[in-house]
Amino acid sequence: xxxxxxxxxxxxxxxxxxxxxxxxxxxxxxxxxxxxxxxxxxxxxxxxxxxxxxxxxxxxxxxxxxxxxxxxxxxxxxxxxxxxxxxxxxxxxxxxxxxxxxxxxxxxxxxxxxxxxxxxxxxxxxxxxxxxxxxxxxxxxxxxxxxxxxxxxxxxxxxxxxxxxxxxxxxxxxxxxxxxxxxxxxxxxxxxxxxxxxxxxxxxxxxxxxxxxxxxxxxxxxxxxxxxxxxxxxxxxxxxxxxxxxxxxxxxxxxxxxxxxxxxxxxxxxxxxxxxxxx
Amino acid sequence: xxxxxxxxxxxxxxxxxxxxxxxxxxxxxxxxxxxxxxxxxxxxxxxxxxxxxxxxxxxxxxxxxxxxxxxxxxxxxxxxxxxxxxxxxxxxxxxxxxxxxxxxxxxxxxxxxxxxxxxxxxxxxxxxxxxxxxxxxxxxxxxxxxxxxxxxxxxxxxxxxxxxxxxxxxxxxxxxxxxxxxxxxxxxxxxxxxxxxxxxxxxxxxxxxxxxxxxxxxxxxxxxxxxxxxxxxxxxxxxxxxxxxxxxxxxxxxxxxxxxxxxxxx
Amino acid sequence: xxxxxxxxxxxxxxxxxxxxxxxxxxxxxxxxxxxxxxxxxxxxxxxxxxxxxxxxxxxxxxxxxxxxxxxxxxxxxxxxxxxxxxxxxxxxxxxxxxxxxxxxxxxxxxxxxxxxxxxxxxxxxxxxxxxxxxxxxxxxxxxxxxxxxxxxxxxxxxxxxxxxxxxxxxxxxxxxxxxxxxxxxxxxxxxxxxxxxxxxxxxxxxxxxxxxxxxxxxxxxxxxxxxxxxxxxxxxxxxxxxxxxxxxxxxxxxxxxxxxxxxxxxxxxxxxxxxxxxxxxxxxxxxxxxxxxxxxxxxxxxxxxxxxxxxxxxxxxxxxxxxxxxxxxxxxxxxxxxxxxxx
Numbered sequence: 001x002x003x004x005x006x007x008x009x010x011x012x013x014x015x016x017x018x019x020x021x022x023x024x025x026x027x028x029x030x031x032x033x034x035x036x037x038x039x040x041x042x043x044x045x046x047x048x049x050x051x052x053x054x055x056x057x058x059x060x061x062x063x064x065x066x067x068x069x070x071x072x073x074x075x076x077x078x079x080x081x082x083x084x085x086x087x088x089x090x091x092x093x094x095x096x097x098x099x100x101x102x103x104x105x106x107x108x109x110x111x112x113x114x115x116x117x118x119x120x121x122x123x124x125x126x127x128x129x130x131x132x133x134x135x136x137x138x139x140x141x142x143x144x145x146x147x148x149x150x151x152x153x154x155x156x157x158x159x160x161x162x163x164x165x166x167x168x169x170x171x172x173x174x175x176x177x178x179x180x181x182x183x184x185x186x187x188x189x190x191x192x193x194x195x196x197x198x199x200x201x202x203x204x205x206x207x208x209x210x211x212x213x214x215x216x217x218x219x220x221x222x223x224x225x226x227x228x229x230x231x232x233x234x235x236x237x238x239x240x241x242x243x244x245x246x247x248x249x250x251x252x253x254x255x256x257x258x259x260x261x262x263x264x265x266x267x268x269x270x271x272x273x274x275x276x277x278x279x
Numbered sequence: 280x281x282x283x284x285x286x287x288x289x290x291x292x293x294x295x296x297x298x299x300x301x302x303x304x305x306x307x308x309x310x311x312x313x314x315x316x317x318x319x320x321x322x323x324x325x326x327x328x329x330x331x332x333x334x335x336x337x338x339x340x341x342x343x344x345x346x347x348x349x350x351x352x353x354x355x356x357x358x359x360x361x362x363x364x365x366x367x368x369x370x371x372x373x374x375x376x377x378x379x380x381x382x383x384x385x386x387x388x389x390x391x392x393x394x395x396x397x398x399x400x401x402x403x404x405x406x407x408x409x410x411x412x413x414x415x416x417x418x419x420x421x422x423x424x425x426x427x428x429x430x431x432x433x434x435x436x437x438x439x440x441x442x443x444x445x446x447x448x449x450x451x452x453x454x455x456x457x458x459x460x461x462x463x464x465x466x467x468x469x470x471x472x473x474x475x476x477x478x479x480x481x482x483x484x485x486x487x488x489x490x491x492x493x494x495x496x497x498x499x500x501x502x503x504x505x506x507x508x509x510x511x512x513x514x515x516x517x518x519x520x521x522x523x524x525x526x527x528x529x530x531x532x533x534x535x536x537x538x539x540x541x542x543x544x545x
Numbered sequence: 546x547x548x549x550x551x552x553x554x555x556x557x558x559x560x561x562x563x564x565x566x567x568x569x570x571x572x573x574x575x576x577x578x579x580x581x582x583x584x585x586x587x588x589x590x591x592x593x594x595x596x597x598x599x600x601x602x603x604x605x606x607x608x609x610x611x612x613x614x615x616x617x618x619x620x621x622x623x624x625x626x627x628x629x630x631x632x633x634x635x636x637x638x639x640x641x642x643x644x645x646x647x648x649x650x651x652x653x654x655x656x657x658x659x660x661x662x663x664x665x666x667x668x669x670x671x672x673x674x675x676x677x678x679x680x681x682x683x684x685x686x687x688x689x690x691x692x693x694x695x696x697x698x699x700x701x702x703x704x705x706x707x708x709x710x711x712x713x714x715x716x717x718x719x720x721x722x723x724x725x726x727x728x729x730x731x732x733x734x735x736x737x738x739x740x741x742x743x744x745x746x747x748x749x750x751x752x753x754x755x756x757x758x759x760x761x762x763x764x765x766x767x768x769x770x771x772x773x774x775x776x777x778x779x780x781x782x783x784x785x786x787x788x789x790x791x792x793x794x795x796x797x798x799x800x801x802x803x804x805x806x807x808x809x810x811x812x813x814x815x816x817x818x819x820x821x822x823x824x825x826x827x828x829x830x831x832x833x834x835x836x837x838x839x840x841x842x843x844x845x846x847x848x849x850x851x852x853x854x855x856x857x858x859x860x861x862x863x864x865x866x867x868x869x870x871x872x873x874x875x876x877x878x879x880x881x882x883x884x885x886x887x888x
Contacts (some may be wrong), residue, residue: 437787444780467611497780502579
């Protein structure tokens with residue numbers, strides 16, 4: 001590996017495209033070269049650089065679980081140049097992927113604990129990877145609670161999986177939409193994520209909270225969790241600073257001396273408190 | 280200098296200026312932009328013939344956009360830029376004061392961009408004979424020679440955008456080079472991309488450039504950027520008449536009139 | 546290897562350069578253009594400029610070009626063929642006439658491109674590069690190499706260092722195996738060392754601060770208003786980063802020509818407003834003050850912490866290039882003199 005070009009992506013086949021919500025798609029990607037598929041491994045929380053040849057690269061997490069081998073999935077919202085080009089890709093197209101990069105959610109350390117997943121909007125994908133990873137080794141953990149919020153019913157992603165989680169006895173799922181985002185037949189919660197967390201979160205004792213969402217949601221959810229008795233070293237999140245390289249060279253993603261691409265993207269609230277306000 | 284410091288002190292004391300953008304001594308003999316909001320610091324300020332930065336460039340930077348009361352040291356070049364910027368409605372929320380030097384090198388306070396425009400009069404942007412001479416030399420080259428010349432020059436451009444950053448008329452919050460859908464100008468520095476960038480910038484300067492020379496002065500590579508802007512000023516004068524600085528002059532390439540004789544825009 | 550000392554006359558030095566050129570080697574040296582001096586590939590020894598203090602741009606492009614192709618691709622229907630970087634096509638290159646601070650500037654780059662993942666493209670160019678530096682007999686207001694641990698005759702980073710000793714002679718120090726290889730090809734041009742101390746021929750640059758002290762200071766003053774004060778006149782261009790031998794921040798962009806194209810790496814600057822801007826509009830380093838602080842902290846705190854090298858060789862290019870006359874050495878001195886209560 002030492003003498004090879006670290007910018008070379010794996011060629012990936014777009015195997016399946018799922019429309020999740022307006023502007024949001026999930027791609028299932030297969031390795032075109034069998035040997036790439038064989039040697040590729042990753043862990044929950046890691047990310048990569050996805051590229052459309054001729055347009056460029058874009059950074060997002062791997063949204064599928066490492067327990068589901070042979071493919072990776074990513075979910076993105078059409079917003080910039082590359083995600084727009086990705087949106088135009090069809091099944092069968094070839095795109096690039098390089099990774100995995102970054103640190104991981106320490107699932108092994110969480111054995112025997114309750115897990116509380118809190119996600120907002122398009123931040124369910126990084127969480128989905130951990131959720132499935134945990135559910136695929138369900139007996140390692142005690143209670144699993146998922147609180148997921150989006151602006152409107154239409155903006156909820158992974159609708160079929162939400163259904164699946166809802167129907168499982170070993171998962172407690174709470175889905176909420178922002179006030180005004182509900183439909184007449186909406187049966188879930190209505191309200192912003194922090195207040196729904198306050199109402200529905202399990203006890204803090206022996207529980208790990210994993211929070212992913214837009215900065216404003218995270219900002220208001222952390223204090224709620226602390227109020228509920230969660231200590232800052234039991235609250236995890238992932239940061240999403242702008243990146244180009246993914247391995248600590250391009251100079252964009254650092255928060256003080258900490259590189260989100262190398263030391264992160266997974267951080268505890270305790271670690272975040274020690275960082276300067278540059279994320 | 281005493282009169283200068285007195286004017287600035289009074290502006291700060293009365294609250295007519297919350298921020299003063301002037302000059303102070305810099306590295307070696309250089310003068311540099313100075314930012315003062317504390318009356319105790321006015322002694323730092325200088326205003327002499329070595330002061331050349333066009334300080335109007337700061338008025339539209341995000342850092343100073345929200346400061347309403349600003350006093351600016353204005354050289355003749357700065358005055359021209361201020362008047363054009365005011366004409367482009369860039370100072371609608373601002374209460375500006377200007378400190379200029381009169382013919383006897385006495386500091387003079389001018390309050391408001393309109394008053395500054397009157398002070399400046401209907402100044403015509405014209406090239407000095409030295410500038411004309413330089414242009415003539417350049418124009419004496421054949422087309423091929425000129426192309427070879429610019430290829431050589433622009434191959435040195437690293438796209439640091441110092442020319443853009445130093446230009447008072449380049450105040451767009453999102454410059455064409457930063458638009459990537461579509462990608463008008465390629466991001467990396469390459470000969471073709473460098474041509475694209477400088478042509479684009481020239482087009483956006485047509486009829487707006489105040490010939491302050493800031494772009495060329497800012498270029499770390501010493502590219503002769505004023506050949507482009509000055510040639511443009513000449514072209515505009517030849518086809519549209521004198522390039523007058525005033526608050527109501529419309530710039531040639533972003534003015535549209537329904538009775539325009541060209542119909543391509545309709 | 547242990548540094549070896551020899552003597553070489555001015556005319557033999559010219560012959561050495563001529564011999565390299567005649568043998569078809571790629572030689573890059575300071576050349577005057579537009580009243581600036583730049584490192585350019587030369588074809589003749591007469592092109593070399595020697596009466597300058599410093600080139601405008603550093604020599605970093607020889608290992609980290611301002612735009613370079615990382616890979617190429619070709620699309621055929623739904624298939625894409627990716628062609629790797631042509632490692633074998635990187636030519637052997639001799640950098641002639643660099644300053645000790647140019648050579649020293651490669652240490653931070655080596656660190657950045659090799660911590661954790663190794664950047665094989667950078668390393669290949671570096672491997673192919675032989676650096677023949679010339680000690681400084683003159684300096685200007687912007688130079689502060691001695692405060693950065695370097696000096697006008699510092700050998701670090703050079704493969705061979707030539708110190709002009711007057712009377713048509715020079716001290717030649719062979720510092721590395723690459724320098725030794727060059728020496729061995731042209732041994733007859735060198736003579737025995739004359740035993741003179743090179744210090745007497747060097748320009749004197751006062752050391753005004755110490756890198757460890759700067760590190761402690763900038764960290765202590767992270768929340769200070771000094772960053773805003775100093776950056777008040779910063780116009781947000783990338784001149785300082787682009788002329789810097791140690792700035793390595795880059796962007797990755799695709800260049801498309803019909804069904805084929807390339808993925809490019811190009812210089813970028815932490816001073817640009819767009820550098821850290823998220824698609825959502827959120828910008829972690831929203832103000833020029835934060836971007837200036839990042840620039841200084843990265844060089845003098847984060848890099849020493851993470852890769853054990855200071856991101857500055859004291860060449861002073863940023864100060865010479867800055868259109869708003871931001872003077873790095875002066876600003877560091879101000880921070881050095883700050884007291885805790887000034888925060």
